[in-house]
Structures are given as C-alpha cells and as structure tokens.
Amino acid sequence: xxxxxxxxxxxxxxxxxxxxxxxxxxxxxxxxxxxxxxxxxxxxxxxxxxxxxxxxxxxxxxxxxxxxxxxxxxxxxxxxxxxxxxxxxxxxxxxxxxxxxxxxxxxxxxxxxxxxxxxxxxxxxxxxxxxxxxxxxxxxxxxxxxxxxxxxxxxxxxxxxxxxxxxxxxxxxxxxxxxxxxxxxxxxxxxxxxxxxxxxxxxxxxxxxxxxxxxxxxxxxxxxxxxxxxxxxxxxxxxxxxxxxxxxxxxxxxxxxxxxxxxxxxxxxxxxxxxxxxxxxxxxxxxxxxxxxxxxxxxxxxxxxxxxxxxxxxxxxxxxxxxxxxxxxxxxxxxxxxxxxxxxxxxxxxxxxxxxxxxxxxxxxxxxxxxxxxxxxxxxxxxxxxxxxxxxxxxxxxxxxxxxxxxxxxxxxxxxxxxxxxxxxxxxxxxxxxxxxxxxxxxxxxxxxxxxxxxxxxxxxxxxxxxxxxxxxxxxxxxxxxxxxxxxxxxxxxxxxxxxxxxxxxxxxxxxxxxxxxxxxxxxxxxxxxxxxxxxxxxxxxxxxxxxxxxxxxxxxxxxxxxxxxxxxxxxxxxxxxxxxxxxxxxxxxxxxxxxxxxxxxxxxxxxxxxxxxxxxxxxxxxxxxxxxxxxxxxxxxxxxxxxxxxxxxxxxxxxxxxxxxxxxxxxxxxxxxxxxxxxxxx
Numbered sequence: 001x002x003x004x005x006x007x008x009x010x011x012x013x014x015x016x017x018x019x020x021x022x023x024x025x026x027x028x029x030x031x032x033x034x035x036x037x038x039x040x041x042x043x044x045x046x047x048x049x050x051x052x053x054x055x056x057x058x059x060x061x062x063x064x065x066x067x068x069x070x071x072x073x074x075x076x077x078x079x080x081x082x083x084x085x086x087x088x089x090x091x092x093x094x095x096x097x098x099x100x101x102x103x104x105x106x107x108x109x110x111x112x113x114x115x116x117x118x119x120x121x122x123x124x125x126x127x128x129x130x131x132x133x134x135x136x137x138x139x140x141x142x143x144x145x146x147x148x149x150x151x152x153x154x155x156x157x158x159x160x161x162x163x164x165x166x167x168x169x170x171x172x173x174x175x176x177x178x179x180x181x182x183x184x185x186x187x188x189x190x191x192x193x194x195x196x197x198x199x200x201x202x203x204x205x206x207x208x209x210x211x212x213x214x215x216x217x218x219x220x221x222x223x224x225x226x227x228x229x230x231x232x233x234x235x236x237x238x239x240x241x242x243x244x245x246x247x248x249x250x251x252x253x254x255x256x257x258x259x260x261x262x263x264x265x266x267x268x269x270x271x272x273x274x275x276x277x278x279x280x281x282x283x284x285x286x287x288x289x290x291x292x293x294x295x296x297x298x299x300x301x302x303x304x305x306x307x308x309x310x311x312x313x314x315x316x317x318x319x320x321x322x323x324x325x326x327x328x329x330x331x332x333x334x335x336x337x338x339x340x341x342x343x344x345x346x347x348x349x350x351x352x353x354x355x356x357x358x359x360x361x362x363x364x365x366x367x368x369x370x371x372x373x374x375x376x377x378x379x380x381x382x383x384x385x386x387x388x389x390x391x392x393x394x395x396x397x398x399x400x401x402x403x404x405x406x407x408x409x410x411x412x413x414x415x416x417x418x419x420x421x422x423x424x425x426x427x428x429x430x431x432x433x434x435x436x437x438x439x440x441x442x443x444x445x446x447x448x449x450x451x452x453x454x455x456x457x458x459x460x461x462x463x464x465x466x467x468x469x470x471x472x473x474x475x476x477x478x479x480x481x482x483x484x485x486x487x488x489x490x491x492x493x494x495x496x497x498x499x500x501x502x503x504x505x506x507x508x509x510x511x512x513x514x515x516x517x518x519x520x521x522x523x524x525x526x527x528x529x530x531x532x533x534x535x536x537x538x539x540x541x542x543x544x545x546x547x548x549x550x551x552x553x554x555x556x557x558x559x560x561x562x563x564x565x566x567x568x569x570x571x572x573x574x575x576x577x578x579x580x581x582x583x584x585x586x587x588x589x590x591x592x593x594x595x596x597x598x599x600x601x602x603x604x605x606x607x608x609x610x611x612x613x614x615x616x617x618x619x620x621x622x623x624x625x626x627x628x629x630x631x632x633x634x635x636x637x638x639x640x641x642x643x644x645x646x647x648x649x650x651x652x653x654x655x656x657x658x659x660x661x662x663x664x665x666x667x668x669x670x671x672x673x674x675x676x677x678x679x680x681x682x683x
Contacts, residue, residue, distance in 0.1 A: 006041065007041045007042070007043050008041060008042055008043070008199050008200070008665065008666075009042075009043045009044075009045060009179070009196075009197060009198040009199055009200075010042060010043070010044050010045065010198060010199070010200045010201070010202065010662055011045045011047060011170075011180070011182055011196065011198035011200070011201045011202070012044060012045065012046045012047065012202045012204060013047050013048070013170045013173075013182075013201065013202065013203050013204065013205065013574070014047075014048055014055070014202075014203065014204035014205045014206055014624075014625075015046050015047070015048035015050070015051075015052035015053065015055060015148065015165075015204075016048065016050065016053075016054065016055020016056070016057065016058065016144070016204065016206045017054075017055065017058065017077050017144055017206070017638060018204035018205075018206060018624040018625040018651065018655065019046065019048065019052075019055075019202070019204035019624075020053055020077050020144055020147055020148045020151065021077045021078065021204075021624070021639075021651060021652055021655040022202055022204055022624060022655045022658055022659055023044070023046070023148070023151045023152065023155065023163075023659075024077065024078045024090050024092070024093060024147065024151045024655075025087075025090075025652070025655040025656040025658070025659035025660075026044075026155065026659040026662065026663060027090040027091070027092070027151050027154050027155050028079075028087075028088055028089060028090035028093070028656070028659070029656075029659050029660045029663045030155065030158055030161070030663065031090055031091060032088050033663070041160040041161075042160065042161045042162070042663075043162045043164060044155065044161070044162065044163045044164065045164050045166060045196060045198060046152070046163060046164065046165050046166065047166045047168060047169075047170055047182070047184070047196075048166075048167070048168075048169075049167060049168055049169045051141075051145065052145075052148055052165055052167075053141070053144040053145035053146070053147065053148030053149065054140075054141035054142075054144040054145055055144075055206055056206070056207065056235060056237070056238070057137070057206065057207060057235060057237070058137055058138075058140050058141035058144055059138070059141055059237065060138045060139075060141035060142045060145060061138070062137060062138050062141070062237045063138075063237075063265070063269070064136045064138055065136075065261075065264050065265060065268060065269055066136060066137045066138070066236065066237070066261055066264075067134045067135070067136060067137065067505075067506065067508070067509075068134055068135050068136070068137055068140055069134070069257055069503070069505060069506075070134070070638070071131065071132050071133060071134055071506075072096060072097050072100060072130070072131045072132070072133055072134075072135050073095075073097045073131035073132065073641065074096075074638070074640055074641060075095070075096050075140065075638030075639070075640070075641065076094075076095035076096055076638060076639050076640070076641040076649075076652075077096075077143075077144060077147055077638065077639070078090065078092070078093040078094060078095070078147060078652070079093055079649070079652055080093065080094065080095035080098060080641040080642055081095070081641055081642030082642045082643075083639070083641070083642055083643055083644075083645060083649045083652065086645050086653075087645055087649075087652055087653065087656050090151070090154070091154055092147065092150040092151055092154055094147065095641035095642075096135075096140060096143045096638075096641070097131050097641065098641075099143045099146060099147070100135070100139070100143065103142070103143075103146065134506040134508065140638075152165075166184070166196075168184040168185060169184065169185045169573075169574075170182050170183065170184060170185075170574050171183050171184065171185045171573040171574055171577070172573065172574065172577050173201065173574060173577065173578060173583065173621075174577075174581060174583065175583065176197060178197075178199065179197060179198055179199035179200070179620070179666075180197070180198050180199075180201055180620075180621070181195045181196070181197055182195060182196040182197075182198060182201075183195055184196065185573075199620065199666050200620040200621075200622070200662050200666060201620065201621045201622070202621075202622045202624065202658060202662070203611075203621060203622065203623045203624065203627065204624045204625055205572070205574075205575070205625065205626070205627060206625055206626060207235055207562060207563060207565075207626065208563070208570055208571075208572040208575060208626075209563060209570065209571040209572055210233070210563035210564040210565070210566065210569045210570055210571060211564075211569045211570070211571050212232055212233075213564070213569075215531075216232055216233075216559070218533075219531075219533070219540070219557060220232065222533045223557075226533075226535070226538045227538075228533075228538070228539070228540060228555050228556070228557070229243075229555055229556045229557070230540075230556075230557050230558075231556075231557070231558040231559060232559055232563075233559045233561045233562055233563045233564065234559075234562075234563065235562065235563075236258055236261040236262070236265075239262075239558075241262065241265040241266060241269060242269075244266060244295040244556060244558075245295055245555070245556065246270075246292065246293045246294060246295060247292070247294075247295070247296065248295055248296060248554065248555065248556065249295075249296050249298050249552055249553065249554035249555075249556070250266075250295045250296065250297050250298065250554060250556040250557075250558055251298050251300075251531065251540050251541075251542045251552060251554045251556065251557045251558065252297050252298065252299040252300070252558050252560050253300060253301075253529075253531055253542075253557065253558070253559050253560065253561075254299075254301055254559060254560040254561040255299050255300070255301040255305065255306035255307065255560065256301075256306075256307055256499070256500075256503075256560065256561060257307065257503070257504075257505060258560040258561050258562060259299060259306060259560040260306070260505045260509045260513070261560075262297070262558065262560050263297065263509075263512070263513060263516060263522065264509075264512065266294055266295050266297060266521070267288065267290075267294055267512070267516055267521055270291055270293040270294050271291045271293060272288060272289060272290050272291050272293075272294060272521075273288075273289045274286045274287070274288055274289075274512060274515060275287045275288075275289055281444075281448065282444075282447040282448045282450070282451035282452075282507075282511075283443060283444030283445065283446070283447030283448055283510075283511065283514050284444060284514070285511055286511045286512060286514070286515040287515055287518075287519075288512075288515040288516050288518070288519040288521065290519055290521060294521050295556075296520075296521065296523065297516075297521065297522045297523070298523050298524075298525060298542060298552045298554065299522060299523070299524055299525065299560070300524065300525030300526065300529030300531070300542055300544065301529070302496075302527065302528055302529075303421060303422050303423070303424075303425075303496075303500055303527060304422075304423075304424045304524065304525070304526050304527035304528070304529075304544070304546070305423060305424070305439070305442060305500075305524075306504070306510075306513065307499070307500050307501075307503060307504035307505060308446050308450075308462070308500065308501050308502075308504045308510075309446055309447065309450040309504050309505060309506065309507045309509065309510040310450065310502075310504055310505070310506055310507065311449075311450050311453055311454075311456065311459040311460075311462070311463065312450055312451055312452075312453045312507055313453025313454045313459070321463035321464070321466050321467050322453065322454050322459060322460050322463040323454055324454055324460070325362055325460055325463040325464050325467060326467075327358050327464065327467050327468060327471065328357075328358055328361055329354040329355075329357040329358045329361070329387065330351070330354040330355055330358050330468050330471055331354075334354055335350075335351070335354075335471075335475065335480075338350040338351075339480065344480070344481070344482045345475060345480050345481045345482065345485075346481075346482050346484075346485045346489075347472070347481060347482075347485035347486070347489040347490050347494065348485060348489050349485075351472060351475075351481070352394075352489075352494070353390065353393075353394070353397075354468075355464075355465065355468040355472075356394065356397070356417065357387040357397075358464045358467075358468060359415075359417045359461045359464050359465055359468075360383075360387060360401070360415060360461075361383070361384070361387055361464075362457075362460050362461050362463070362464040363415045363457045363458070363460065363461035363464075364379075364380070364383055364415070364457070365380065366454070366455075366456070366457040366460040366461070367412070367457040368380055370455050370457070374409050374411055374412055375408055375409045375412070376407075376408040376409065378408065379404075379408040379409055382404055382407075382408060383404065386400055386401065386404055398414060398416070401414050402414050415457075415461065417461060417462075417465060417497075417501075418497065420458070420462075420501060421496070421497040421500050421501055422527070423442060424438070424526070424527050424546065425527065427546065428546050428547070428548070429526065429546060429547045429548065430548050431547070431548060431549055432523070432547055432549035434547075435524060435526050435544075435546075435547045435549075436517065436523060436524060439517060439524045440514065440517055440518060443510055443513055443514040443517060444514055446510055447507060447510050447511055447514060450507045450510065451507060462501045462502050463502075465497075465498055465501060465502055466498065466502035469498045469502065469634075470647045470648055471647065472490070472494075472633065473632070473633050473634050473647055473650070474644070474646045474647040474650070476490075476631075476632060476633045477631065477632045477633075477646065477647075477650060478646070479606075479631075483589045483590050483591075484590060484591050484592040485592075486589065486633070487589055487591045487592070487597060488591060488592050490633060495633075525542055525543065525544045525547070525552070526543075526544025526545075526546045526547035527544055527546045528544060528545060528546065529542055529543065529544045530542065530543055530544070530545065531557065532551075534551075534553065537553060539553040539554060539555060540553070540554050540555070540556070540557040541553050541554075542554075542557075565600055565601075565626050565629055566600045567579065567584075567586055567600065567601060567602055567627055568586055568598055575627075578611070582613055582614030582615065583611065583613045583614075583619070583621070584602050584603070584611045584612075584613060584621075585602070585603045585612065585613065585614050586598040586599055586600075586601070586602065586603060586630070587599040587601055587602060587603040587604070587630035587631065588603070589630065599629070599630030600629040600630055601623075601626070601627045601628050601629035601630035601631065601632075602623055602627050602628070602630070603630070604623050604628065604630075604631060607653070607654065607657045608622055608654070608657035608658040608660075608661045609622060609623045609624070609628055609631065609654060609657075609658070610622055610623070611623060618667075620666050620667075622658040622661065622662070624651070624654050624655055624658060625651065628654070632650065638651070639651045639652045
C-alpha cells in the first residue's frame with residue numbers, strides 16, 4: 001500500500017440480508033476490478049446489534065416451526081444462475097439452494113430448545129432438502145450466516161481491505177468535518193466507545209420499530225387503563241406467544257403471513273399434533289389432536305379470509321409462477337406503445353386492462369385444457385378476438401364475456417379476479433356457525449386448487465396475476481408509472497388484491513388451518529370486522545357486519561402484522577434523527593387531486609439510491625431495502641435465484657450499484673443503471 005494513501009471508512013449499518021448482499025457485491029466489484037481495488041484502502045465497519053448475516057428476522061436460533069414463504073429454489077442473497085449474466089458473480093456467490101446442497105446436515109440442524117416441535121411433514125414436503133420444499137427460516141438464517149462470513153473473509157484477503165464487525169445499534173448519524181459521525185448504543189457493553197467516523201454510509205436497516213396509528217394508540221392506552229393485553233404489530237420472533245391464555249378468546253386482527261406464524265405457535269407450539277390421513281382429499285388430510293392448552297383464536301380481516309395458499313406447481317424458472325403461465329397482453333411492446341401514446345403510464349387506464357386480459361386468457365385456456373367438453377370448438381378463438389379488442393373497458397368486456405360464454409360454454413361462469421379477492425363480498429350469514437361452515441368449505445377448496453397445480457384454472461390465473469405484478473414492480477422502479485395511480489390504484493386496491501391471492505403461505509399451512517378450524521381452535525369473524533372496546537365489560541370486542549352474531553369479547557387483542565414500513569412512523573432513533581436533522585426526508589408523491597403526500601420511504605436519487613437531504617446536497621449515504629418503498633413497490637424478503645435484476649432480483653442490482661459507487665469513492669457520481677452490465681466471459 002503506498003504510504004501516502006489514506007484509509008477510507010465505509011459504515012454498513014445493518015448486517016442482515018441487504019447488508020450481506022452489499023458486501024458480496026463489493027467483493028465482486030473488487031474481484032472484477034483488481035486495478036481499482038489495489039488503489040483503494042478500505043476499512044469496512046459492519047454494524048448491527050443482531051447476528052451479522054441473518055439479522056433479526058432470520059436468526060438461526062429461532063423456532064423451526066417458522067417456515068419460509070418461498071420454496072428453497074427461490075431465494076438468494078447473491079447472484080445465481082441467469083442473474084450472473086448482468087451481475088457478475090463473486091468467488092463465494094451461492095444461492096440458498098446451492099448452499100443447502102452442500103450443507104444439508106447444517107441446514108436441517110435445529111439450534112433451538114429441545115422442547116421445540118418440528119413442523120409436520122405431508123403432501124410430499126421433504127424437509128430433508130428438496131428444492132420444492134418450504135424450508136425453515138432458521139435454515140435460511142444459517143445460509144446468510146455462512147455467506148456473510150465467507151464474503152468478509154474473502155474481502156479481507158485483498159490487500160488494503162479490512163472488515164470490522166461491531167455488535168451495536170447506530171442511534172445517530174450526522175455530517176462531520178469530513179464525512180459522517182455515527183453514534184452507537186451497544187446496550188452498555190461499550191459505553192466508552194467514541195463516535196465512529198466514515199466517509200460513506202450504507203443503510204441496510206430492514207424492519208425497524210414503528211409507531212402505532214391512531215387505532216393502535218387507542219387500543220394500547222385502553223389496555224393499560226383496563227388491565228387488558230394488546231400486542232401491536234411486530235416481527236413474529238419477537239412476540240411472546242406463550243403468554244396467550246389457554247382456553248380464552250384471543251382476538252386477532254389480520255390474516256396475512258404473520259397470522260400463520262401465530263396459528264402454528266398456538267397449536268403445535270403448545271404441544272398439539274397434526275395427524276395425517278393421506279387417503280383423504282386435499283383440505284381434509286390433517287386432523288388436529290389438541291392438548292387443551294391452546295388459546296381460542298378469533299381472527300378477522302377485511303376480506304374475511306386468510307391469504308390463499310400457493311400452488312404446488314411452482315417452476316424453477318424465473319417468475320415464481322406455475323409452469324406454463326405466460327403474459328401475452330402485458331408485453332413490453334404493449335407497454336411501450338401505451339407510453340408513446342400517453343407519455344406516462346396510468347395503472348387503471350393502461351396496465352390493468354392488459355393484466356386482466358392475461359388473467360382471463362390463462363384461466364379459460366387452462367379450463368379448456370382440463371375440461372374440453374365444456375366448450376364449443378370455436379371458443380378459444382372467439383375469446384382471443386374479444387381480448388384483443390383493447391378499446392373495451394372492464395364493464396363492457398365483462399358483458400361481452402358473459403355473452404360469449406352463453407354462446408360457446410353455457411355451463412361456465414365468467415371469471416372475475418377482483419371478486420376472487422373478496423369471496424364473501426355482498427353476502428350475509430345468519431349465524432357465526434354458518435360462517436364457520438362457509439370458511440371450512442373455502443379452506444378445503446383452496447387446498448384442492450393448490451394441490452391441483454397446473455390443473456387448477458384458478459391457481460394458474462393467480463399465477464398470471466403474480467407475473468404481472470413482477471412487471472409492474474419493474475415499471476415502478478424505472479419511474480414509468482404515474483405517482484397518482486401508484487397511490488390511488490396500486491396501493492389503493494391492487495396491492496391488497498395481489499397480496500391476498502398470490503403471496504400466501506405454502507399449502508401445508510392451509511391444511512393445518514382447516515384442521516384447526518374443524519377442531520375449534522380457530523374461528524373466523526367475517527368480512528370487514530369491527531374491533532372495539534366495551535368499557536362496561538372491560539373487554540375488547542370484535543364482530544362482522546355481515547354475520548348475525550353477538551360480538552366476541554376478549555382480554556387479548558393481537559395484531560398479526562409487521563410494523564408499518566413508513567419512515568415517518570419509525571421509532572428507530574437513527575431514522576427519526578435523520579429526518580429531524582434534515583439529513584433525510586420522505587419522498588413526496590402527488591395524488592390524483594394534485595395534493596402532495598409523504599411517501600412511505602426516503603427521498604433518494606436514481607440508482608445507486610442515495611439520500612436526498614432537505615438542503616438537496618449530495619450525500620454519500622446509500623439506501624438499500626425497505627426504506628426504498630417510495631421508489632419501489634413491494635418488500636420482497638429475498639432476490640430470486642436466476643431472476644431479472646430489474647424485477648425479481650432488483651435488490652441485488654441495488655446492492656451492486658451501491659457497492660461499485662462505494663468502491664469508486666466519494667463524489668464518483670455513478671448514476672443510472674450502470675450496474676446492470678454484461679459479465680465477462682467465464683468458463
């Protein structure tokens with residue numbers, strides 16, 4: 001190292017998946033630009049109070065009852081497969097599936113208390129290591145721990161690069177005389193530590209504490225006043241489910257992915273057992289044997305139902321959708337043509353009509369394939385002609401679709417994907433018992449369609465919806481969708497529709513929920529539930545206006561959801577301090593009325609994403625992950641192995657751009673999508 005070379009410090013705040021991806025991309029940049037790296041003296045400060053690599057969410061010591069929401073062949077924190085064409089691999093780049101293949105014993109080990117219970121195995125789910133299974137989160141945490149350690153070791157083998165791990169929380173960040181000063185809170189372990197200095201900072205914060213909305217604040221204060229128990233939104237591993245009272249009602253708000261974690265902890269986590277009946281049809285294959293120690297979960301959500309299960313027919317090809325699903329109408333050519341005519345894309349006007357047509361095309365082609373006797377010989381041709389008419393609005397398309405079915409398939413109903421998201425919309429129920437019966441049927445039907453895989457028109461149509469979502473995500477990241485339609489339409493209704501239909505749990509969880517419903521451990525409120533407090537009885541209450549039944553009462557109310565991903569609600573001292581000092585600001589969006597609205601995430605530059613402070617000065621603070629939610633839609637837990645860097649592997653492209661900018665040094669001015677380059681030829 002030349003004597004005159006000064007050491008440059010880079011602070012990576014957050015050592016979970018995003019921070020680990022940044023370090024892996026930095027390693028790749030160093031390995032592919034050895035001349036540039038040789039001229040760089042870097043001290044990399046990796047700072048996180050949680051385990052470095054997995055972070056809080058993927059801690060390898062968590063209960064093995066918690067499953068990932070994707071099969072093993074999907075997630076990665078480093079480029080793999082086709083992704084490496086545009087994001088060159090580092091010497092240690094591995095996907096989760098690639099790592100697990102060589103670390104099977106480690107991946108199936110359970111470094112948890114001996115009183116934990118293993119999840120049941122059925123429907124071909126092989127927790128021993130098939131790529132199509134849904135592994136434990138602890139196993140993914142082991143992968144992240146391995147990748148983080150390997151990347152840091154490889155970085156330190158390069159002359160002039162030092163990696164220092166600091167187990168502490170960064171509570172403050174401010175401009176210094178040169179670069180930035182970081183304040184640490186290490187829980188009393190290192191009270192005398194001086195402030196750290198860094199010329200560049202990478203924010204890879206992940207999930208951070210958030211304040212409550214008005215309703216949550218009300219429930220929290222009432223609980224304290226009346227001696228009730230209110231559990232606000234939280235990461236599941238940080239909730240004490242053992243405190244839930246056996247045999248008592250526990251009101252649950254939300255039936256997304258966190259609900260399934262609660263459900264399994266309140267059943268198998270209390271010693272209960274699922275007994276398998278493989279000879280029974282899907283949806284009825286499990287019987288729950290209770291211990292009597294379970295709480296009685298009374299759950300509600302706006303749609304009245306939990307997220308639908310994923311199809312069992314997932315492909316290993318990019319897209320994470322059933323085999324055979326393609327987008328015919330939402331094509332690059334159609335989107336480009338809409339932009340030429342209208343300058344900026346409006347979701348409802350220009351994108352949703354194309355998405356709806358692909359959903360319909362997929363549904364009826366699948367149904368005709370598995371039941372051709374239902375259709376006349378010319379049906380598919382006539383359907384293609386109908387869907388090709390881009391001038392038909394949604395209402396007219398539906399009316400003509402009904403007419404087409406009457407002519408060619410009189411026994412077939414019109415498929416409405418929006419109604420599928422609210423299956424009980426407009427219906428009323430005479431009793432709570434009647435609603436439970438409908439829910440049992442609903443869950444069993446969902447299990448049947450998931451198990452059918454490519455033979456299910458419904459799940460194939462949902463697969464088309466999911467592929468369309470990935471395209472919309474890419475368009476939003478590229479700044480091609482109007483802000484007003486992002487706020488009013490995508491966030492307003494499309495997000496909840498696609499999340500409820502396409503982002504659900506593995507089939508195993510729906511089978512378990514159906515069994516728990518039959519056993520009376522879980523009960524459902526009904527659509528649009530109202531959660532409240534009855535001061536006369538001193539209890540929380542919950543009821544649905546669609547179900548003729550007395551309100552449920554309980555001492556416990558639990559929010560089955562993650563903390564709000566909105567920087568202005570953050571209770572992180574670091575994020576709050578950045579906003580307060582003006583070093584960061586929320587991104588401002590404009591709604592359909594022209595009124596400005598603070599977005600969920602930080603205001604950042606184009607790729608590589610850097611904070612834009614209140615004074616508009618150029619900052620060397622790079623942002624990765626959840627706090628980019630104002631310029632990206634969706635908060636995927638991981639990149640897709642082999643995925644497109646502009647859509648399903650976007651988090652790796654973000655990390656790659658930040659890493660190359662950091663390696664180039666402060667003020668390098670690297671902007672735009674320059675990170676998405678062709679990799680050099682490899683053997």
